[in-house]
Amino acid sequence: MSYLANALSMLIQFAFGAIATLFLCRLLAEATRAEFRNPLSQFIYRYTNPVLAPIRKVLPNWRYINLAALLMVWLALLIERVLILALGGIFPQVLGLLVMSLADLVDFVLLFYIVVIFGWSLLSMLSTDPYQPLMRFAGAIADPLLRPLRGKLVAGSIDFSPTVVVIVLLLARILLAQPLLDLGARLSLGNG
Structure with a gap:
């Protein structure tokens, strides 16, 4: 290019x-x-x-x-x-394009959650005002993923549940989104 x-x-x-x-x-x-x-x-x-x-x-x-x-x-x-x-x-062929865009959607959502959880965790460690609008919004979005592990992975005063969730999301990008994208690329070239 x-x-x-x-x-x-x-x-x-x-x-x-x-x-x-x-x-x-x-x-x-x-x-x-x-x-x-x-x-x-x-x-x-x-x-x-x-x-x-x-x-x-x-x-x-x-x-x-x-x-x-x-x-x-x-x-x-x-x-x-x-x-x-x-x-x-x-x-590309239409079917391959649709599968690639579906893979893009899955990857985008996973990456979005990685950024939100990382940013929310970082801001909460810096003693940011918990009533700040961005903190409340990010906390509400991140909570459903963090809630099942919250309080179960604590060492000292540090909760490692955000770290575990981010690792799982990164693995999902590798094991779910990337193979779907590869399938879409093959289909778009007619190599299904």
Whole structure:
């Protein structure tokens, strides 16, 4: 790829990554029942609702899972994948492209959780105000993954449950997302 194509690729990844992150935050905020009065939750709701409201009329929630937000995350990653491949002059088969975008979705969610748990753990060790909006939001999102191990992996006054969860998430990226991405790449080239 040329330097210009690399620069465009970076801008595409940044733009669609930001869009996917916004809709993923909406999805996880609803799924974890994050506090709606939190200014961060209100920001996310304000900027995602105009897109999600019409889609939710056709694709309603399933339990606490906002399927419209999940669809938007997947579409953002699919469009990102198409644009980056087109920059490289690659036009994959549709089935392979769909599988690769599904792998991108799985990997994106896993990486998002790694960043949230790491950031939340770091900020909580630095005695950050627990009522700060970002801390409350990150804590609400991270809690379902940390709750089963919380208090069970304590040495001294250090809880190692975030470390174990991050290691499991990293392993899931290697053992789940990467093989799915490889399958999608083979299918996109017609080597299924």
